[in-house]
Amino acid sequence: MTETEIGAASPARGSARKERQLVSLTSKPSPATQTSRPEGRTACVRTFGCQMNVHDSDRMRRMVLDAGYAEVQRYEDADVVILNTCYVRENAVDRVRGHLGELNRLKREGRVKKVALAGCIGAAEESSELKEQYGLDLVIGTHNTYELASFVGLPTMEETYTPELPGTVGEHSAFVTIMTGCNYQCSYCIVPSVRGRMVCRPLDNVVAEVERLVASGTEYITLLGQTVDAWRHEGLRFYDLLKRVSEVAPRVWFTTSHPSNMEDRTLRLIGESETIVRRLHLPVQSGSDRLLKVMHRGYKSERYRRKVEVFRESVPDGTLSTDLIIGHPGETEADHEATLRLVEECGFDSAYIFKYSPRRGTEGAEMHERGEAVPEDVVQRRFLQVLRAVEQNAFRQNQAKVGSEEEIFIRHGVSDSGKAIGETWSGHSVHVGPEVLSPKTGLPPEPGEYVRAKILSAGPHVLYA
Numbered sequence: 001m002t003e004t005e006i007g008a009a010s011p012a013r014g015s016a017r018k019e020r021q022l023v024s025l026t027s028k029p030s031p032a033t034q035t036s037r038p039e040g041r042t043a044c045v046r047t048f049g050c051q052m053n054v055h056d057s058d059r060m061r062r063m064v065l066d067a068g069y070a071e072v073q074r075y076e077d078a079d080v081v082i083l084n085t086c087y088v089r090e091n092a093v094d095r096v097r098g099h100l101g102e103l104n105r106l107k108r109e110g111r112v113k114k115v116a117l118a119g120c121i122g123a124a125e126e127s128s129e130l131k132e133q134y135g136l137d138l139v140i141g142t143h144n145t146y147e148l149a150s151f152v153g154l155p156t157m158e159e160t161y162t163p164e165l166p167g168t169v170g171e172h173s174a175f176v177t178i179m180t181g182c183n184y185q186c187s188y189c190i191v192p193s194v195r196g197r198m199v200c201r202p203l204d205n206v207v208a209e210v211e212r213l214v215a216s217g218t219e220y221i222t223l224l225g226q227t228v229d230a231w232r233h234e235g236l237r238f239y240d241l242l243k244r245v246s247e248v249a250p251r252v253w254f255t256t257s258h259p260s261n262m263e264d265r266t267l268r269l270i271g272e273s274e275t276i277v278r279r280l281h282l283p284v285q286s287g288s289d290r291l292l293k294v295m296h297r298g299y300k301s302e303r304y305r306r307k308v309e310v311f312r313e314s315v316p317d318g319t320l321s322t323d324l325i326i327g328h329p330g331e332t333e334a335d336h337e338a339t340l341r342l343v344e345e346c347g348f349d350s351a352y353i354f355k356y357s358p359r360r361g362t363e364g365a366e367m368h369e370r371g372e373a374v375p376e377d378v379v380q381r382r383f384l385q386v387l388r389a390v391e392q393n394a395f396r397q398n399q400a401k402v403g404s405e406e407e408i409f410i411r412h413g414v415s416d417s418g419k420a421i422g423e424t425w426s427g428h429s430v431h432v433g434p435e436v437l438s439p440k441t442g443l444p445p446e447p448g449e450y451v452r453a454k455i456l457s458a459g460p461h462v463l464y465a
């Protein structure tokens with residue numbers, strides 16, 4: 001199985017990025033670099049999946065470190081192994097089975113002592129069968145991460161969700177989960193059944209975490225939630241939360257939004273604020289009203305277009321990205337044409353485009369079984385047509401940035417390719433050449449620093465400075 005580090009490359013557009021995010025996110029050092037077992041109690045936290053999971057793993061890691069474990073990368077060096085899993089891909093469970101089989105063998109050999117399964121698979125139906133088959137010591141879902149505390153020997157924490165657990169501290173950027181679960185029932189999505197209904201953290205609690213992170217040196221806060229703009233608490237809406245956070249954090253972004261929840265005042269706030277990155281990710285999924293209804297998305301394409309209009313007016317230099325599903329069961333040629341029209345009209349700067357794949361237990365999967373699947377060759381053609389439309393547009397818009405001078409936040413330091421990866425305030429990803437130096441140190445810029453540089457060229461996915 002391929003293993004890679006998250007964020008090692010620029011946020012590529014299209015399906016490739018999602019593919020990359022969905023593989024295991026912890027790289028395994030080669031045996032040559034780590035041969036002897038470390039002293040004392042050891043733990044290995046292995047992460048699969050999206051940024052929500054990366055963030056959850058950070059909190060688990062803090063717990064095991066607080067409990068006195070040293071972190072190791074290889075299963076065979078660990079007393080305790082925690083697999084934080086993802087259920088998004090169809091073969092996700094099979095892939096995790098491979099890891100569980102290996103861990104079961106190491107346990108029988110007495111090398112690994114305890115294994116915990118966490119994350120979305122931990123919350124799924126199959127988890128009890130996995131627990132029995134592989135003799136797992138703990139199975140927890142995404143809503144009860146706190147149970148890991150007593151498992152590793154910390155005092156028990158009691159909560160219905162996990163806001164009080166330590167998050168990422170001291171890093172230049174951090175994710176802050178403001179809500180878990182989702183109240184929608186989209187036809188293709190497994191999230192509501194594995195993550196449950198929406199639970200929102202109180203505003204003061206979120207702001208306190210952001211303040212702590214900022215005080216510890218974090219520059220960039222990303223507010224996370226499956227439908228982040230659906231956040232509400234005691235009469236307050238996401239607008240209020242975003243406003244407060246933007247007043248205390250130097251740089252803020254949020255994802256993922258749902259068009260039905262996005263308020264115009266939030267879109268205007270993005271344009272008015274000095275600290276919110278002017279990038280909106282607003283998944284539309286389809287341009288066809290008929291298909292949006294089948295998907296239970298809860299809005300029509302016209303409503304989506306109006307949101308985009310408000311965003312473009314309020315944030316003229318902002319970037320807009322979306323998610324699109326191609327080949328949902330029952331998708332007709334007319335539905336596809338409607339998607340192409342919407343793509344043209346909205347002028348997306350990027351899109352994550354997915355070929356539909358059924359998830360067991362969803363309505364879409366039932367439609368698929370009933371024979372409403374779109375033939376693969378048709379899906380492929382439609383996928384390429386949509387991809388081409390998005391990329392042509394993105395390329396044209398990126399070209400317009402060439403020659404401009406931008407303030408760039410460095411997200412990843414200089415890589416093997418000799419370039420650092422940064423982001424403009426308008427949300428463009430930029431590859432920064434080695435001649436651009438930090439104004440503070442005169443050296444290649446470190447993650448968390450800002451540089452000013454001229455955009456020299458542009459491709460469909462990235463700018464070059």
Ligand code: SF4
Nearest residue numbers: 182184186189191226
């Ligand atoms: S809104 Fe998003 S998370 Fe919720 S069911 Fe739909 S696709 Fe899944």
